[in-house]
Amino acid sequence: MTHNRPSSWTAGLSRLAARAVELQLLLPLTACLALLWALMKMTGEVLEGDTRGLDLWILSQLRRPDLSPAGPAWLLDVARDLTSLGGPSVLVLVTLGVGLGLWVADRHRMAAMVGGSALGGLALTMVFKELMGRSRPDAAYHLMAAWGPSFPSGHAMMSAVVYLTIAALLARLTSRPALRLCLVGMAAALSGIVGLTRIYLGVHWASDVVAAWLAGALWAGLAWSLSVWTEPAARPATVAPRA
DSSP: OEEEEEHHHHHHHHHHHHHHHHHHHHHHHHHHHHHHHHHHHHHHHHHHHHTTTHHHHHHHHHHHHTTTSOOHHHHHHHHHHHHHHGGGHHHHHHHHHHHHHHHHOHHHHHHHHHHHHHHHHHHHHHHHHHHHHOOOOOOOOOSSSSSSSSSSOOOHHHHHHHHHHHHHHHHOOOOOOHHHHHHHHHHHHHHHHHHHHHTTTSOHHHHHHHHHHHHHHHHHHHHHHHHHHHHHHOOOOOOOOOO
């Protein structure tokens, strides 16, 4: 009886660990299914033209009658600055920087996930754009240069892919819930800001951006789910008893 206790405890701990992994996967996978359904719904409405009226109305609210941008004069410069957070140059630097940091910290799998998620998200964005072939808003609305298909917004989608994936993976390296929430919240805010600037600058329809957010969050969720299987999460620190 005494000799069987350690093995039974070990088996019990193994079952609890397996159940914890299952519970960790249940919520994100459920969220991914919900995001996939919403993305398919949005794509279908865009293909049928159901979003055009609302897209035009939103764009018109951001312009004066002479098509100059609404709001204070400084807002245009701010929007142009912030939209670069979703540009290729910035996202490449962020991906390389975080990936290198994780590699130096001996988190090689996480580093590979950051790079793989960014490359996979880019490929998905390009395929999605070519399949949809949606035209951008009229050039008269553009407040900066833009080209290529409009749906989904590449800036919004790639910022969601990169920032949310990085935040989700880094959150697994801490056991503090507040810090995890801060990381994910900041990533979501960055992606949200980039998407809003694309609409304000007149280079994307609002539905382009919403679809990009959905697709980017879905991709990041899948990357997070994969990390649960391949990388151990940080455990809460234990306080040693006083002598």
